[in-house]
Amino acid sequence: MIRPNQVLSLIVVGVALAGAGVWLASRHGSDTDATGPVLPLKQGDLNAVTRLRIFKGDGSQVTLTRDATHWLVAERGYPADTGQVRKLLLDLSALQVEEQKTSDPALYSKLGVEDPKGAQTASTGVDIDLNGKTLALIVGKTSGTGSAYVRVVGAAQSLLASPQLTPDADPRHWLDRSLVDIAADQVKEVDVKAASGPEYAVKRAAGSAAGDYAVSPLPKGRELADPGAGATQAGALAGLQLDDVRKIGTIAPVAQATFRTGDGLIITLAGIQDGETRYITATASASTPGTQQRARDLNARLGGWQFELPGYRYDTLFRPLEQLLKPLPAPKPAAAAKPAHSPLNPGKVTRQQSH
Helix, strand or coil: CCCHHHHHHHHHHHHHHHHHHHHHHHHCCCCCCCCEECCCCCHHHHHHEEEEEEEECCCCEEEEEECCCCEEECCCCEEECHHHHHHHHHHHHHCEEEEECCCCHHHHHHHCCCCCCCCCCCCEEEEEEECCEEEEEEEEEEECCCEEEEEECCCCCCEEEECCCCCCCCHHHHECCEEECCCHHHEEEEEEECCCCCCEEEEECCCCCCCCEEEECCCCCCCECCCCHHHHHHCCCCCEECCEEEECCCCCCCEEEEEEECCCEEEEEEEEEECCEEEEEEEEEECCHHHHHHHHHHHHHHCCEEEECCHHHHHHHCCCHHHHECCCCCCCCCCCCCCCCCCCCHHHHHHHHHC
């Protein structure tokens, strides 16, 4: 019988051997250190890059394509976050060898630089289309806080290089997440049609303080749970960002919120429930000439899409009126009815018996 202390010893030995395997893989072939760029990619070449593909063995991938003015996430057909794409390109162009590592294919998996094929592989492939050629890199495990193991496709030698790369193969990571950013003090009115309950409006009275909003109509005898509830609703567009995006489908909306700004911009959001996921669509219009171009720009960017939102942001946009009100007091228990013939009323019984 194996004793508990023997089991613990076996575990410790196993962990030590695994760590030794990584160390040996990282040291194998490092007798001749070399430095210099990992890829023939200079910072001056970045504007000539037309496509980036990031993929893993489990089938996840993102393809970033460049047209004359934008980077796009091909899997969504939607604009990419240009800042994130630019950072990855800069890091790739700056990638420098710190140390040569193993050139033994049997040890590649220890560093995560095996070919990214099969769901069990830990490596990430990065293809860079530049001037009609493709530069292909395999990115493996990180080392410390500033380096990662990499291997150029077709080369046997693996490398420890910096800066540290952690390319993400999920298309959602690369989307331009910004939707609308309008602070509460710019909003003069919100009209809400929630999925349940009556419609209501949040309005800022002319000349009132920026945070002073009235909610109406309130049910008779009811009052707001929080005097700032109206301001919270007016600020629901501040920093609004998407989680994911898809083309407009056929599912009918169940809620609507219309925001009107002080300078005449009108933004109408429709809420869509698809299982556990929440989406919105957005349309813009203008009540003043000064905001017509802004409305056109918003429609050109947001029109034709459904935007997945975090559940809490969706709920804030379309809150039912009941959630803004103080809860109703609990009903008082009904008084117990007295029996028709009470033993505590013997006089009445006596009179009945006397007849």
